[in-house]
Amino acid sequence: MNRLKVYFKKQRVLIDRELGKVLPKTNTRPQSLHRAIRYSVFSGGKRIRPILTIESCIVCGGKLRDVLKAACAVEMVHTSSLIHDDLPAMDDDDYRRGRPSCHKRFGEATAILAGDALLTQAFDCLAMSKRKNLLTEAIRELYKEIGSEGMIGGQEVDLRKRNTKKKSDLDFITEKKTAALFNASLKLGAVFADTSKKKKAAISGFGELLGKAFQLIDDSFDNDGYARLIGRKRSRELAFEYIEKAKQKLSPFGKKADRLKEIADFVVTRKRQ
Ligand code: GRG
Numbered sequence: 001m002n003r004l005k006v007y008f009k010k011q012r013v014l015i016d017r018e019l020g021k022v023l024p025k026t027n028t029r030p031q032s033l034h035r036a037i038r039y040s041v042f043s044g045g046k047r048i049r050p051i052l053t054i055e056s057c058i059v060c061g062g063k064l065r066d067v068l069k070a071a072c073a074v075e076m077v078h079t080s081s082l083i084h085d086d087l088p089a090m091d092d093d094d095y096r097r098g099r100p101s102c103h104k105r106f107g108e109a110t111a112i113l114a115g116d117a118l119l120t121q122a123f124d125c126l127a128m129s130k131r132k133n134l135l136t137e138a139i140r141e142l143y144k145e146i147g148s149e150g151m152i153g154g155q156e157v158d159l160r161k162r163n164t165k166k167k168s169d170l171d172f173i174t175e176k177k178t179a180a181l182f183n184a185s186l187k188l189g190a191v192f193a194d195t196s197k198k199k200k201a202a203i204s205g206f207g208e209l210l211g212k213a214f215q216l217i218d219d220s221f222d223n224d225g226y227a228r229l230i231g232r233k234r235s236r237e238l239a240f241e242y243i244e245k246a247k248q249k250l251s252p253f254g255k256k257a258d259r260l261k262e263i264a265d266f267v268v269t270r271k272r273q
Contacts, residue, residue, distance in 0.1 A: 036106040036114040049185040056189025073126040080118035145184035179211025209246035213239040
């Protein structure tokens with residue numbers, strides 16, 4: 001196994017252990033809801049966003065113990081968005097990560113509530129972070145990136161303009177639907193490292209470009225979004241261009257950012273799961 005794979009595995013174990021501790025157990029009432037939540041959280045996701053939160057904090061000089069709750073919060077938001085995205089009113093997907101999607105397994109109403117509960121608990125999990133003086137900034141950053149002007153807004157435009165060929169729509173969808181949560185994940189790491197404004201801006205610039213590259217690669221798997229407009233090959237080329245620019249944004253961190261750069265390369269070279 002190569003070095004990055006070993007690192008990913010180690011981080012996943014850490015994140016999953018923490019998620020396992022904070023999420024209500026399946027024997028807690030209402031059991032049906034907690035089963036649906038745990039079914040969706042523990043179904044083999046890559047955990048790329050919380051891994052980025054942790055790594056961003058370390059690169060900015062922070063400590064794992066200060067950021068682990070924020071990393072879990074990010075994964076809860078991500079899972080809640082996937083549960084809702086799969087619903088018949090949205091993408092209408094019967095499968096997620098090779099298993100029946102949450103609503104297929106537990107019914108639509110329970111899936112809606114599982115998503116609601118996870119999104120709500122994400123903010124409680126964030127609030128459990130040790131560095132209380134940094135919480136207001138963290139909560140506001142997360143809200144800004146996932147609210148109606150962030151990820152949720154991106155989803156709205158995606159649903160309304162499914163077959164759009166307008167570049168401005170596609171840019172908005174890519175930036176908001178996917179890049180915003182990547183950006184939030186990285187920014188939370190910087191917030192909990194209590195780093196300088198300059199370093200936060202560098203991390204955020206990296207996050208936006210990385211998120212866009214991630215979505216371009218995702219689109220290329222399904223010939224969706226940008227890939228429909230400019231073709232799979234050009235989408236992938238564009239993603240690689242974004243990643244090169246993203247890595248340049250990390251110059252203030254020098255060699256400390258090598259792992260973050262490796263993760264960025266993984267984002268564009270990854271195979272469909
Ligand atoms: C309830 C918070 C909330 C949001 C509602 C449904 C919605 C608004 C937003 C969905 C946005 C969405 C589905 C964006 C696509 C993101 C994406 C590319 C997901 C795949 O990410 P991976 O590959 O997934 O990291 P794994 O399975 O590894 O976790």
